[in-house]
Amino acid sequence: RILILDYGSQVTQLIARRVREAGVFCEIHPGDVDAAFLEEQQGLGLKGVILSGSHSSAYDEASLKVPQKVFELGVPVLGICYGMQAMASQLGGTVSWSDHREFGYAEVRAHGHTALLKDIADFVTPEGHGMLKVWMSHGDKVTELPEGFVLMASTPSCPIAGMADETRHFYGVQFHPEVTHTTQGRALLNRFVNDICGCSNDWNMPDYVEEAVARIREQVGTDDVILGLSGGVDSSVAAALIHKAIGDQLTCVFVDHGLLRLNEAEQVMTIFGEHLGVNVIHVDATDAFMGKLAGETDPEKKRKIIGREFVEVFQEEAGKRKSARWLAQGTIYPDVIESAGAKTGKAVAIKSHHNVGGLPDTLNLQLLEPLRELFKDEVRELGLALGLPHHMVYRHPFPGPGLGVRILGEVKKEYADLLRKADAIFIEELRNATDEETGKTWYDLTSQAFAVFLPVKSVGVMGDGRTYDYVVALRAVQTSDFMTADWAQLPYSLLARVSSRIINEVRGINRVVYDVSSKPPATIEWE
Numbered sequence: 001r002i003l004i005l006d007y008g009s010q011v012t013q014l015i016a017r018r019v020r021e022a023g024v025f026c027e028i029h030p031g032d033v034d035a036a037f038l039e040e041q042q043g044l045g046l047k048g049v050i051l052s053g054s055h056s057s058a059y060d061e062a063s064l065k066v067p068q069k070v071f072e073l074g075v076p077v078l079g080i081c082y083g084m085q086a087m088a089s090q091l092g093g094t095v096s097w098s099d100h101r102e103f104g105y106a107e108v109r110a111h112g113h114t115a116l117l118k119d120i121a122d123f124v125t126p127e128g129h130g131m132l133k134v135w136m137s138h139g140d141k142v143t144e145l146p147e148g149f150v151l152m153a154s155t156p157s158c159p160i161a162g163m164a165d166e167t168r169h170f171y172g173v174q175f176h177p178e179v180t181h182t183t184q185g186r187a188l189l190n191r192f193v194n195d196i197c198g199c200s201n202d203w204n205m206p207d208y209v210e211e212a213v214a215r216i217r218e219q220v221g222t223d224d225v226i227l228g229l230s231g232g233v234d235s236s237v238a239a240a241l242i243h244k245a246i247g248d249q250l251t252c253v254f255v256d257h258g259l260l261r262l263n264e265a266e267q268v269m270t271i272f273g274e275h276l277g278v279n280v281i282h283v284d285a286t287d288a289f290m291g292k293l294a295g296e297t298d299p300e301k302k303r304k305i306i307g308r309e310f311v312e313v314f315q316e317e318a319g320k321r322k323s324a325r326w327l328a329q330g331t332i333y334p335d336v337i338e339s340a341g342a343k344t345g346k347a348v349a350i351k352s353h354h355n356v357g358g359l360p361d362t363l364n365l366q367l368l369e370p371l372r373e374l375f376k377d378e379v380r381e382l383g384l385a386l387g388l389p390h391h392m393v394y395r396h397p398f399p400g401p402g403l404g405v406r407i408l409g410e411v412k413k414e415y416a417d418l419l420r421k422a423d424a425i426f427i428e429e430l431r432n433a434t435d436e437e438t439g440k441t442w443y444d445l446t447s448q449a450f451a452v453f454l455p456v457k458s459v460g461v462m463g464d465g466r467t468y469d470y471v472v473a474l475r476a477v478q479t480s481d482f483m484t485a486d487w488a489q490l491p492y493s494l495l496a497r498v499s500s501r502i503i504n505e506v507r508g509i510n511r512v513v514y515d516v517s518s519k520p521p522a523t524i525e526w527e
């Protein structure tokens with residue numbers, strides 16, 4: 001196993017991800033763990049330590065120090081950015097403060113033949129120097145090597161961009177090998193964990209399930225746990241994982257706000273209640289939600305109403321489970337970064353998302369978040385390993401307020417019923433249409449696709465009669481991070497089929513339009 005000590009960098013989780021991708025088990029712990037903890041890790045078969053980057057300065061007396069014990073464990077240590085500086089300053093080198101921050105792309109010359117960088121290069125200069133294309137982000141830098149270290153990498157503005165003590169197997173890099181912008185980063189981390197630390201690359205998702213199950217059992221003991229199940233990927237995987245760990249100690253509360261997709265409630269109840277045998281309480285709160293939403297047209301107010309009502313209904317159900325001590329949530333790593341950004345005011349709230357950290361403290365429950373360290377694709381893989389159906393695990397994301405933000409203006413049950421039918425047709429056709437070039441379905445080729453209900457009426461003609469009915473807009477986007485998105489260039493024939501089916505099959509809709517706006521300046525949802 002590899003231990004990652006965290007000094008507060010935004011990208012520490014990426015280190016863990018890369019180590020997992022190398023097929024090696026790792027855990028992240030705070031940077032100030034004590035000697036007893038480190039000895040315990042040693043007993044568990046610790047093979048190496050990685051020190052993360054940080055926002056603070058190794059030069060600053062108040063900043064965290066690396067526990068000296070780390071350097072006495074006899075295992076290889078890799079310091080990244082701040083981790084390298086802390087290593088340098090604690091082992092007798094010098095770190096200098098700088099008010100000039102170097103940030104972004106850099107080309108680093110890899111010196112000599114250290115075990116870490118040997119034969120790893122992006123290109124070789126005419127003079128025969130191996131060069132690495134890397135991502136740098138630092139202010140301070142190491143200006144004097146500690147005893148026993150040799151220079152491993154340099155740039156003109158950062159003469160000591162890498163250092164190595166090959167006897168003790170201590171390495172430091174000023175750049176970030178964990179981010180994809182450092183093209184050889186993966187090779188470097190693989191080299192460290194597999195070759196230098198000697199970890200075999202046989203750790204995989206089923207192993208992860210076993211470890212996560214053991215951790216959950218240890219954490220909750222014989223206590224009861226409740227979980228808000230939405231049917232989305234994250235809460236579903238969390239539910240399946242926790243159920244595997246503690247069985248009937250878990251109760252899921254599935255709040256149906258009446259703004260779900262067609263047959264969604266039935267599907268959730270079938271998969272969890274019947275197939276997996278999870279205790280699920282289905283609360284049909286449609287009337288309560290519709291009542292609260294009546295007359296409200298403002299998107300943000302609608303979100304708040306839905307969020308508040310959700311919490312209320314959930315809390316009432318949870319309150320009935322007197323024995324529950326834990327509240328489980330499907331928080332995944334990107335949520336953790338996003339809400340950290342929101343707390344520090346770095347991320348501007350364009351739309352308030354109610355499902356992250358929205359549940360109140362008044363329940364007096366401890367938080368159980370078993371997916372907190374995983375990225376979305378890892379959560380999906382975990383879901384498959386737990387036996388969840390592929391279509392559920394690879395489903396497009398669905399917003400917490402559901403159709404509430406896809407019915408423009410006032411939400412009415414009648415509108416939701418029309419929209420559900422139109423949306424189901426669109427999704428069915430996307431799943432059935434295969435792109436010849438890639439062999440993938442258009443559902444898989446789009447990141448998110450849905451129908452939007454426009455509460456305006458337009459004139460149409462059907463048979464001999466005139467119609468005066470509502471409009472539905474189709475939205476399909478392609479994106480990797482949902483921060484920016486392109487509208488999907490769906491084939492005309494597919495759009496034609498969807499339009500014709502919706503107009504013919506959904507009485508009350510007589511016009512279908514396709515949204516050709518990208519984000520920015522538009523957003524993915526219409527509200």
Ligand code: XMP
Nearest residue numbers: 351352353354397399400401482523524525
């Ligand atoms: P926008 O519309 O902001 O959407 O481009 C980006 C992603 O966020 C989802 N989204 C939400 N998810 N509660 C959620 O849980 C919300 O209020 C909400 N609003 C937008 C949206 O579906 C897309 O995936």
